Amino acid sequence: MSESLLSIENLTIGYPGSDGREVPIVHDVNLTLAAGDTLGLVGESGCGKSTLLLAIMGYYKTGLSRLNGSVTFQGEDPGELAAHQLQLLRGGRMALIPQNAGQALTPTLRIEAQMFEALSLHANIAPAHWNARCIELFERVRLPTPEQILTRYPHELSGGQQQRVAIAMALAGEPDLLLLDEPTTGLDVTTQAHVLELLQKISAESNTAMVYVSHDIGVISTVCRQIAIMYAGEVVEKGSREVLLESPVHPYTQGLLASIPHLHQQTLPQAIEGMLPQPGKRGSMAGCVYAERCPLVEQHCREMTPLTRQLLDREVKCNLVEAAVSQDLIRPGLEIVTVEPGENTVLEVEGLGVSYERPSLFRKLRGHEPTLTTRDISFRIRRGEILGLVGESGSGKSTILKTVAGLQRPYQGRITLLDEHDLALPVESRHRECLRKVQLVFQNPDASLNPRKTIEEILRRPVELYFDFERGAIEDEVDALLERVNLPVSYRRRFPAQLSGGEKQRVAIARALAAKPDLILCDEITSALDVSVQASIIKLLLVLRSESDLSLLFVSHDLAVVETLCDEVIVLQKGEIREAGAAAAVFRNPQHAYTRSLLDSVL
Amino acid sequence: MNILREILEGVLASRSGKIGFSIVIFHLVMAVASPWIVPYEFNAQAEVIDHIGPSLQHWAGLDTLGRDVLTRTMLGGREAILVTLFGTFLAVTWGGFFGILAGFLGGRFDELIMRSVDIFLAIPWMIFLLLVIASFGNGAHVMIFTLGFFYGIGVVRLARAATLEIVVKDYVLAARARGEGTLSVIFREILPNVRDVLMVESAMRWSWMLLAFSALSFLGFGVTPPTPDWGLMIANSRIYLPLAPWPVLVPMIALSSLIIGINLTADAMAKSMGLDKTTRTPV
Numbered sequence: 077m078s079e080s081l082l083s084i085e086n087l088t089i090g091y092p093g094s095d096g097r098e099v100p101i102v103h104d105v106n107l108t109l110a111a112g113d114t115l116g117l118v119g120e121s122g123c124g125k126s127t128l129l130l131a132i133m134g135y136y137k138t139g140l141s142r143l144n145g146s147v148t149f150q151g152e153d154p155g156e157l158a159a160h161q162l163q164l165l166r167g168g169r170m171a172l173i174p175q176n177a178g179q180a181l182t183p184t185l186r187i188e189a190q191m192f193e194a195l196s197l198h199a200n201i202a203p204a205h206w207n208a209r210c211i212e213l214f215e216r217v218r219l220p221t222p223e224q225i226l227t228r229y230p231h232e233l234s235g236g237q238q239q240r241v242a243i244a245m246a247l248a249g250e251p252d253l254l255l256l257d258e259p260t261t262g263l264d265v266t267t268q269a270h271v272l273e274l275l276q277k278i279s280a281e282s283n284t285a286m287v288y289v290s291h292d293i294g295v296i297s298t299v300c301r302q303i304a305i306m307y308a309g310e311v312v313e314k315g316s317r318e319v320l321l322e323s324p325v326h327p328y329t330q331g332l333l334a335s336i337p338h339l340h341q342q343t344l345p346q347a348i349e350g351m352l353p354q355p356g357k358r359g360s361m362a363g364c365v366y367a368e369r370c371p372l373v374e375q376h377c378r379e380m381t382p383l384t385r386q387l388l389d390r391e392v393k394c395n396l397v398e399a400a401v402s403q404d405l406i407r408p409g410l411e412i413v414t415v416e417p418g419e420n421t422v423l424e425v426e427g428l429g430v431s432y433e434r435p436s437l438f439r440k441l442r443g444h445e446p447t448l449t450t451r452d453i454s455f456r457i458r459r460g461e462i463l464g465l466v467g468e469s470g471s472g473k474s475t476i477l478k479t480v481a482g483l484q485r486p487y488q489g490r491i492t493l494l495d496e497h498d499l500a501l502p503v504e505s506r507h508r509e510c511l512r513k514v515q516l517v518f519q520n521p522d523a524s525l526n527p528r529k530t531i532e533e534i535l536r537r538p539v540e541l542y543f544d545f546e547r548g549a550i551e552d553e554v555d556a557l558l559e560r561v562n563l564p565v566s567y568r569r570r571f572p573a574q575l576s577g578g579e580k581q582r583v584a585i586a587r588a589l590a591a592k593p594d595l596i597l598c599d600e601i602t603s604a605l606d607v608s609v610q611a612s613i614i615k616l617l618l619v620l621r622s623e624s625d626l627s628l629l630f631v632s633h634d635l636a637v638v639e640t641l642c643d644e645v646i647v648l649q650k651g652e653i654r655e656a657g658a659a660a661a662v663f664r665n666p667q668h669a670y671t672r673s674l675l676d677s678v679l
Numbered sequence: 680m681n682i683l684r685e686i687l688e689g690v691l692a693s694r695s696g697k698i699g700f701s702i703v704i705f706h707l708v709m710a711v712a713s714p715w716i717v718p719y720e721f722n723a724q725a726e727v728i729d730h731i732g733p734s735l736q737h738w739a740g741l742d743t744l745g746r747d748v749l750t751r752t753m754l755g756g757r758e759a760i761l762v763t764l765f766g767t768f769l770a771v772t773w774g775g776f777f778g779i780l781a782g783f784l785g786g787r788f789d790e791l792i793m794r795s796v797d798i799f800l801a802i803p804w805m806i807f808l809l810l811v812i813a814s815f816g817n818g819a820h821v822m823i824f825t826l827g828f829f830y831g832i833g834v835v836r837l838a839r840a841a842t843l844e845i846v847v848k849d850y851v852l853a854a855r856a857r858g859e860g861t862l863s864v865i866f867r868e869i870l871p872n873v874r875d876v877l878m879v880e881s882a883m884r885w886s887w888m889l890l891a892f893s894a895l896s897f898l899g900f901g902v903t904p905p906t907p908d909w910g911l912m913i914a915n916s917r918i919y920l921p922l923a924p925w926p927v928l929v930p931m932i933a934l935s936s937l938i939i940g941i942n943l944t945a946d947a948m949a950k951s952m953g954l955d956k957t958t959r960t961p962v
Contacts, residue, residue, distance in 0.1 A: 481856050503856055511858035524849035528871035537867070538857060587853075 081252060081285050082109040082132065086145035089124075089131055090355075098143055099355050102128050103309040103365075105145070106384065109302075111252065112283040116300030116317075118293050118332075120352055120606040121577075124309040125289045129255050131155070132287065133166055149253065168198040170253040171246035176262055177238040181230035187241055188226040191248065198249030213244040217274055236267035243274070247284075254278075256288045260295060264468040265633060269677040272298050291606060293336065297321055305329045308353050308365040315390025325392050325400050327370045335611040337636040339663060339678055344640065347612030351576040364395055372396050420459045421495065422595050422627040423480065428453040428489035430475050448487060449475050450651035457595065457644075460621060462628040464642035464659060466635060466674070472651035473631045477597050480629065481516050482506055494594060512542040515588035519600040521580035525572040531558075531583055532568040538590040557586040561616060578609030585616065598630045602637055614641055635678050639663045647671045686878060689951025690944055696951070699943025706937045709753060710760045719747040721754050722905045731923050740925035742916055751907035752929045756937065758902050759909060762822045763888040769827030770888075771834055771881040778838025779865055779873060783846055789839070796835050804829045805894070812900045822901070826891065830884050834877070841876045845869050875952040882945035886938045893934055909934045 084107040090100035102124040109115050117125045127140065132147055134154030147153055154165060166172070174180040182190060191210045195201060201209055207226070214222035217240040230238055239259060246254060256275070260268040276299055279286055290296050296303055297317050304314040305328065313326040324330045331348040338345075350369035363378040364370070370377065374396065382395040394400055433446035450472035457463045465473040478484040480491055482503035491499035497510040515538075518524035525534055535554045539545060545553065555565050561582040572580050581601060588596050598617075602610045614637065620626055632638050638645055638659065645662050647655040647670065655668040666672045690696040724745040725737070733740045739749040781792040808825055815821045845851060846869070854864045895901040896910030904911060909930040916926035 483852065483856060503858060506858065508858065516853060516856045518849040518853065520849065524853050526850040526868055526871065528874075529867075541857060541859070591857075 080108045081111040081113075081150065082287075083107070083148045084128075084132070084145070085148075087128070087131065087142070087147060088144040089127055089136065089140055090143050091139045091141070100143065101140065101309055101355050102131070105309075105311050107304060107311065107314070109253075109285055109287065112279075112285055113302060114279055114286040114288065114300040115302040115304060116288045116290065116296030117304050117306055118290060118296050119306035120608060121291060122352055122354075123306045125306050126257055128306075129172075129257055129287060129289045132253075132255060133170060133172060134162055163197070167194065167246070167251075168249040169251055170255060171249060171251040172255045172257065173239075173242055173246050173259045175258040177242035177259075178230065178235060178262075180242055181238060183230055185229075186226070187228055187230065187233075191226065191241075191245060194245045194248040209248075210244075213247055214240075216247065216278070217241075217244045218270075219244070234267075235263055236270060239263065239267075239271055240274070243271075243278075247278070250282075252283075252285060254284055254286045256286060258290050259288075261290070261292070265635070265677040266468060266673060268295070275299050293321075293332065293607075305332065309355070310365050310393065311384075311391075312366065312394070313390060313392045319389050323388070325388065325390065325397060326366075326394050327372055327396075327400055328366050330400070331369075331371075332608060335608045337611070337614070337634075337640045339636050339639055339675070341636070341640065344615055344618070345607075345611035347578075347610075347615065348608040351578070351609075352606075364393075366394075372399055421456050422459050422461075422493065423457040423499075423629070424490075424492045424495075425456070425476075425480070426454050426490045426492075428476065428479065428491065429487045430472075430479050430484060431487045432484075446487060448651065450648075453489070453653060455644075455646055455653075455656065457627045457629060459594075459627055460625040461644060462617075462621060462630055462642045464638035464645040465629065465631045465648060466633065466638050466645060467648035468633065468674075470650075471648040473648050474599060475651075476648075477516075477599055477629060477631050481514065481597055508542065512591045513594045514597065515591050515593040515595070516597045517581075517584050517588050517599065517601050520604040521572070521577065521584045522604075524584050525580055525587075527572055529571070530568065531570050531572070531575075534572075534583060535586055535590055538587055542591050553590070557590055560589060560620070561586045576609070577605050578612060581605060581609075581613055582616065585613075585620075589620070593626070595627045595629065598628055598632075600632055601630075603632065603634060610637070617641060635663065635674060647674065682874070686948060686951075690947045692951055693947045695943045696947025699940045699945075699947060702936055702940025703944055706756060706760065706933075706940065710757045713753040713757065717750040717753050719750045721750055721907050722746060731925075733925060739929045740923065742912070742926040743919060743923075748912075748926050748929050751912060752909070752933050755907040755909045755912055755930055756933060758819070758906065759889055759892050759896070760937075762819055763826065763885055763892055765823045766826035766830065766888050766892075767881050767885040769823060770829075770831035770884055771877055772831075773827070774831030774834025775838045775873070775877050778835040778840075779842045779869055781835065782839040782842025783861070783865055783869060785846075792835065793839070796832055799829075799832045805891075808891075808895065809898075809900055812895070817900060817903065822892070822895075826888055830888055830891075834880060834884065837880055838873060838877060841873045842869055845872045875954060879945050879949045879952070879954060882941055882948060886941040886945070889934070889938060889941075 084105055087102060087105045088100050089102040090098045093099040105128060107115065117128065119125050127137070130136065131142065132149065132154065134157060136142065142155055147155060149170065154162065157165060188210070192206050195206050195209060199209065210226055211222040214225060219225050219237060219240050225233065225237070225241070233241065260271050263271065272295060275286070278284060279299070286299070288296060288300050301317055302314070303317050303320045304311045305320070305326065306312070307328050313320065313324065313329045320329065321333070324333055334346045335348060336345060348369055353365065353368060362381055364382050367373050367377045377395050380395060382393050384391050384393045385397060387397055388401070429448045429451040431446040431448050453476055455463065465476060467473050475484060479486050480499055482499065482501065485502055486500050493499050493510065493513060497507070497513070499514070503511070532554055535557050536550050539550050539553050554568060558565050558567060563579060563582055567575065572583070575583065602613050605613060617628065618641065621628065630638065630642055642659045644657065645659040646653055647662065647668065649670045654670045655662055655666065662671065663675065666675055690700050725741055731741045737747050737749065739752065742748055742751070777792055781789040808829065811825045812821065851864060851868050854868050892901055893910035896908045897914045899914065901910055902908040912930040913927050916923070920927050
């Protein structure tokens, strides 16, 4: 094992809890990485993967410390190094590529200054050659017109370009190990595909090892040869990409893979029941971390901590490996049921054009035409139909949604709800009945639920606002709403912070349902959620649709989710419709080049 | 009432909070009960002054006119605490309301409010206060309104800043999309999230206002003699400080301890509310 580049042994990281016991965030992790190898760490948010990644650099967030174990990188322990040695190590022999390059680059300095800083610290090159070296590095990360990029400020670059600059900066010190913390998460699918392709090339061209952290197993499997699945601070299964993806053993890995929607899949993805245990909330440290959610769980799983075992070319940490291997844990998925939409049109949009510009009166009189963000948008949604709007960021899909919701005024065109309400009016001038019939669900339930309100207060507000119910009737209504979204009635008194991400999104959906709407506008409502809960939200939406003939306008950049959920789909690019039609037809047989490039970028 | 209990529990969770809060409570109890428990009349002069320092009869000694310092110190916080409590309430109410409104409405209204705030902040408030007192007298209501007004100006800024963080949240957008009115959004969605900042700020404002009130009394503009007041007592006896420190030291300790108590309470409150980011758990 001595020739391994990085080795992590029995690493436990945690903080002292309020009752004096240590609370582990990362628990008993063993990993080794050979020079030039690539390892992906996959897990849901909060599973400790970023903490582990930072620990490799010898960095622990305030309050966190290493409780046990060791990290060895090229024979040294980064956690034990003095400050000046760390300075040479970080950015030199190992470099971090952060999640949000836009925030990682200093906004007030030109790219040149920031690249030169990296070179002056970590590259043994005379200052006269810095410029040439930068251009060389930029060519390596396939940045167009490297000379020009150097003179720009970070905000003058696109998200993909910023990420490339960050990668170039990390490569400046010719590191032996690259640490990547979700480097493509904020990017569009097509940009993501380009960045991943670049990372693959870098790994192939040079002998640079990588540790890649992501919640997206699709991303990981394109770049990494080794994959480690993390759950609640522990590595539950580890093996080569082929082995793990084709024959997962650990019940969590099996569940995780089954919960991911794929393009052209005939069945619904399946959610994992329950939620990730909070650090410190587990009763005792004994037992399997996955016991609460495991379909195979037996009594001794709760009492006996499983050992990591070598089995079928992988390491797996499960008490019931034999059972997990022999049984097919994943029930056959539900068939996607298509509902024949009714004839009534719920929403009709004709020739919609939106502009964020507000020309002054003077310019208006001179006949100045504002630049339109979206133009010539026409579509209709029938009763019980789910329409998907897809496209990259900046394609205008959220603009259309906001306009329908009345939060943005249209510049031209008509929007009609149920042939009677004019939705071109802003929300302030809409009639109460009209407000009630259109409801909105947001991307991130952490932001869309007021943290100071109980679930009951959140749910009763729309009921009070739109209906003249008696006090008792409101109470019953809140209970009924919670039941409809499969949440226990006991959640009424809880605050949003006491719920998991998926449960919060259910509350947000229940709030929309409270108005008994005809149309629900969904703005990327699954993209902030972990895959294991995303599937359950998709299922919920489909059930609700068939129960009460709801119509949905579903905005998403995730094509697999859109294909699973939507009847009709519209592909947008630069504010214009590129392709529209039945979801199955568009995705199986795309006509427009842009649709094809979007589909090709899906992992 | 749930909210108050929650805040109190938060304050009492830390040791500094416990100490600070007990000091504040001690002063409040003293302010209410002192007229019944003081050993002497506040303006009664000792018949024989043979010893001005602390003695068995006069624990904190006598002042220049032979009045009992302990009695006057016990009574000396009443006016100051009354005026500043009402003043703080007024300041936080109006400052908070306009600050939230400016932050929520934005645009021209925001400009108007904030530029007015800038103008008022440019005025040396002590001189302005003296001017107001000179024209309207130093009655308790005048003091409450002027102090309340001047100390509310800073609250406007703070409440606006806190509101700007909240207005961009999706739940405010959700409320607007639902068709809620401006006041409903302010009171239901924004106020509960700005509340913590305002609570801590009112405690801090209270301590500053106490200092300001005592400064005014010190300058002779606060309370009218012979009413006992800490600032006035310090002013009257300060020239004898080298000879007889007690009449200055005792009210000074009373005033400082109250201010320290308030600040400790405010700090503990901020920590328990998570406004002080250094004490958060790492995850």
